[in-house]
Amino acid sequence: MNGNSSIIHHPCTLCCRPTSMWCSRCQNAWYCSPEHLQSDWPRHRKECLAPTPPPSHVTIQTPPPAIPEIxxxxxxxxxxxxxxxxxxxxxxxxxxxxxxxxxxxxxxxxxxxxxxxxxxxxxxxxxxxxxxxxxxxxxxxxxxxxxxxxxxxxxxxxxxxxxxxxxxxxxxxxxxxxxxxxxxxxxxxxxxxxxxxxxxxx
Structure with missing residues (x-):
C-alpha cells in the first residue's frame, strides 16, 4: 500500500473511513489499512489488473534511458x-x-x-x-x-x-x-x- 498526505482522502473500500492509501498494484482501490486490503484481496484481485493512475493525478512517462552509441x-x-x-x-x-x-x-x-x-x-x-x-x-x-x-x-x-x-x-x-x-x-x-x-x- 502507498500513501501520500497531499492526496485527497477517499473512502476505504471496506469501511468507508477516509484514507489516502491505495493498492500499490493498480492504484484504483482505497484502503485505510493493510489488513483491509488483505481482507478484500479475494474480491479485489479479480479487478486489480494493471496500474492505472488515480483520476486526480497526472502521470508523466519518461522515455527509457538512451543506449550509448559506439x-x-x-x-x-x-x-x-x-x-x-x-x-x-x-x-x-x-x-x-x-x-x-x-x-x-x-x-x-x-x-x-x-x-x-x-x-x-x-x-x-x-x-x-x-x-x-x-x-x-x-x-x-x-x-x-x-x-x-x-x-x-x-x-x-x-x-x-x-x-x-x-x-x-x-x-x-x-x-x-x-x-x-x-x-x-x-x-x-x-x-x-x-x-x-x-x-x-x-
Missing amino acids: IAVSAILFVPNQERPQIVSVNCQPTRSAQPGSCPSPMIRDFFLESQPQSIVLTQGLNSEPLRFPLHLFYCPISLSRGSPVNRAIYRITSGAAAKAWSGPVLVLKFNGSRRQNYSDAGTNDLPALSAYFLAYK
Missing part, C-alpha cells in the same frame, strides 16, 4: 611484420553501468589473437615532459616473454636502439585529456613520444 577513433597499430605503423579505426563502447565520466571500453580483441592484451598509460613524452593527452598502449605480454619475432615497425622508429626489443602487436589509443574520460584520434604526431618510450623501456 564511437570510433583513430589509433596507431604497430604490426610485427610491417615496417611502418598503421592508422586504424577502433570502436569504443561506452560503459552502461559505470559512473558518469568514465572512459569507454575499446574493442580491441581482433588486434590481439594470441592472448588477452595488457595495457599501460604513457603520461610523459620527450625529455620527461608531461603529455597533455596521455597515450594508452595495449600489447601482448606473451609475445614479449616468449621471444616472438621483433616488431619491425617499433624497431624502425627507434632505429634499433631500444634497450628491449618489442614483439607482437602494439596498439596505441590517445586520451582526450589528462582526466582520461574519453579517447580522441591518435596520429603520426604521437610517434615521437612513443619512440621515446620504446627507447627507454627496459
